[in-house]
Amino acid sequence: MSSTLMHCPAPAKLNLFLHVTGRRADGYHLLQTAFQLIDRSDMLDFESRTDGKIVRSNDIPDVPAASDLIVRAAQLLQQATGCPSGVNLTLHKILPMGGGLGGGSSDAATTLMALNHLWRTGLSRQQLMELGLQLGADVPFFIFGENAFAEGVGEKLQSIQTPECWFVVIEPGVHIPTPAIFSAKELTRDTKPVRIADFSSNAEMHWKNDLQTVACALFPEVENAVRWLSQFGNAKMTGSGSCVFCAFPDEASASRVIMQIPDRWTAWKAKSLIRHPMTELLQKENLVC
Template sequence: MTSLHDCPAPAKLNLFLHVVGRRADGYHLLQSVFQLIDRGDTLHFDLRGDGRVNRTTDVPGVPEESDLIVRALRRLADAYQERHGRAAPGIAVAVEKILPMGGGLGGGSSDAATALMAANHLWQAGFTDAELMDIGLPLGADIPFFIYGQTAFVEGVGEAMQPVEGPDCWYVVIEPGVSVPTPAIFTAEDLTRDTKPVRIADFPAAHLLNEFGKNDLQAVASRLFPPVGQAVEWLGEYGAARMTGSGACVFCAMPGEAEADQVLGQVPGNWRAWKARSLKRHPMKSLLQNNEL
């Protein structure tokens, strides 16, 4: 096999996000439930004969050398050489980007995770998911989750995961039109960092209306980027709306597609909005397992 095309890189939603402490090195300790949804970027991979890793498409605002995809693949190539005693085959990546940057949907991390899974398969590198997670973690705390590939109760800085039953529902997601830089949120003086820890058993199975917990980052993001708060307020008329990640996207669970369509029809024209269904498993895993790519 010399190529893998149409590889999915799905987005995630944080069904809640609590900041429960801070380590001595400055990293924040979090608790969250990460939920995959059926909307995301699409990646295409082709083996090269010269050992190089490169991106063949332009991603506005993301130079190739700083792209998480390229950085993750180069880390994998180093690990490949160390394990196999020879240089890794090269690989070219094309990206169809639809997820917004600074949206809290994990788009860049998801792209990197899909790239690691695809290259591991194409190169026949033989790394386990746990090893791929270790390769990706230094680049982004969300990368291990996407390799883990199922709804998860997440703790620590994002590296400790346990499977949890998530809701089977549709979501309406609003992009408020701003890009929220994560460091600006986590360095804010008014960020709450002492939420009482919860247990995985506290998270209600298949919780639909998303009334469990809160997003501790939402108040800060709404203050710094008012369109986030405006989207939360508007969407909150239809259910328990909240921001995902460090922002800026805002979501609300709906019991079915018809209800999601009804809300979408009311969204003000100055916002981009869309619907997505919850996923129980990363689609890339099924495609690789069944050799459907």
């Protein structure tokens, strides 16, 4: 088996809707959401080491190696399995931090999936998801590897089918700390729960994000982006922000909107995915082992 895994994708997610349905005694919020994978990704390289050390080989602005989720994910897998191997980790960061795209969680999930393969630790997907939950509520979804209806704090997942489409995503240029949104007194915490059967491909993009009102009040540039993009469809914020997105039936439609976006914002288009691209990559790796 190879001692390296290169160009491993850590794709972004969009929340097609996000409802806050309650709050647990420990302070965690109960959510319902639909996660959609898209084809814009961070990329990671892994090189196994024999000395047991876990080393991030490149600098990431404002993210010390010791607190980086990819380092913590590698350490967690190492400790959980007693694996004597180490790894050199290289993260090529493309997704914005504080954008609601799940970049850090996706990086951690790809790290767990890649090292489970590289180190031959042999954990099942369910075991990796349970480990991932210790790192963050969105990590299990990325390991789950399919578009999903999620409940609980985001860890109870059921596979769903979503329409093939293209998305325009605007980065409004603000970094939103998730705690600032969830701690706001104005946050709606009692949205009536829905059933997965209520969620249809015809209706999904018309559901709301309960966090959006709070984010727009605290960060006016998010509201500006939502208002601007709404002229082309049902635009909404993803996650706890700050990125704003809108769905389009084809790439040409998305491209036309991209051409009109004000220069003050970074914007890009991405295609919907059916499954996590790491699944195919690891299947190819297994064929050559």
